[in-house]
Amino acid sequence: MAAAVMVTTACAGAGGGGGGGDSDAQSINVLMVNNPQMQDIQKLTADSFTKDTGIKVNYTILPENELRDKVTQDIATQAGQYDVATIGMYEVPIWAKNSWLHEVGSYAQADSKFDYNDLIKPIVTGLSGEDGKLYALPFYGESSFLMYRKDIFKKEGLTMPDNPTWDQVASLAAKLDGAQPGMKGICLRGLPGWGEMGAPLTTVVNTFGGTWFTKDWQAQVNSQPFVDATNFYVNLVRKHGEPGAAQAGFTECLNAMSQSKVAMWYDATSAAGSLEDPSASKVSGKVGYALAPVKETKSSGWLWAWAWAMPKTTKKADAASKFMLWASSKDYENLVGSKLGWSRVPAGKRESTYSNPDYTKVASAFGPLTLQSIEGTDPANPGVQPRPTTGVQFVAIPEFQDLGTTVTQDLSAALTGKKSVKEALDAGQAAAEKVAAKYK
Structure with a gap:
């Protein structure tokens, strides 16, 4: 895994230093994932937020897996190095229950300009604790859908259904291999990590x-439906997926799709804005979008938000809350649109985004489907049977972080032929049974 890289904004002083140890009370430390939307806010902070408030922001940006390890270590151990961190719907309710996070809904509700009621309801619910209070402000929200090359489909005489099945996707992937020199049929993440x-x-x-x-x-990791799904996923990637799939996560698949190396990609709806940015993507205007593929359920998209959380350890809650409110505001969305382009707006969190004519003009291909996918998820019932916790693509218990990561490490090895899917899932079942024993 690549070494962690610290990146600071032009307005920042030296990186590092604890949230409470910085002698400059008007400086905060922010830890965030290295997705495109976060890279954008890094570029815009000095000439907008810092200029207006005098608050300097020291950013640390890490790849997703490293970010999860770092933020968990810092917040769980009460280290207090950061004043704000990006976390998501998995962490929020668990960490709120442990009293590791500041409640932030009161800040948002007290600021009339923020327009708390404009936030999309499933996103608010996912970022709330068991007490119903909001513990993180959404930066952007997402579900998942299928992205595909309209021009390649037309050239090959293929049609994408509006609501495709996974069997249809596999058939299409086989026909799309080699549609252009070196092009693969589909990109699916193979990088380990829950x-x-x-x-x-x-x-x-x-x-x-x-x-x-x-x-x-009852643990079900080596049950027949789990085995069938995993074999399908692994075989699809082996036959028609991207080269080096075991090292391909969100960022690598985004690069593959935007550089015209794959014909389809199933992943986060938030990726669409980057694909439609002509300054960063070779396929802008050439991508079509369809609902997440299904088999036995009516829908299958996930629900997630990268959100700003404030650890209880910060001694700069006032400055941190000002940053969070700005970063999740309508004003920030307008800033991104005017400075960087409307397709790059961190969307998926506000109803008003989808009625903003500037945004809808550039997001007509993917915006309505994004909102439909987010509002159509049911975290309490994402499958065909009742679940012990909420969560579409995760199980909302502390142990799932290790369990999911361990199982995917073995399955990533299966992509390269170092293990079989059966070996990986049998080992996963044993680990899942140990976890389940704690809750029975």
């Missing part, structure tokens, strides 16, 4: 009729 390979894989498991655990905590 939030990397584990996210799309679990949605496939759900729609194939599988689950990690039954409602009464």
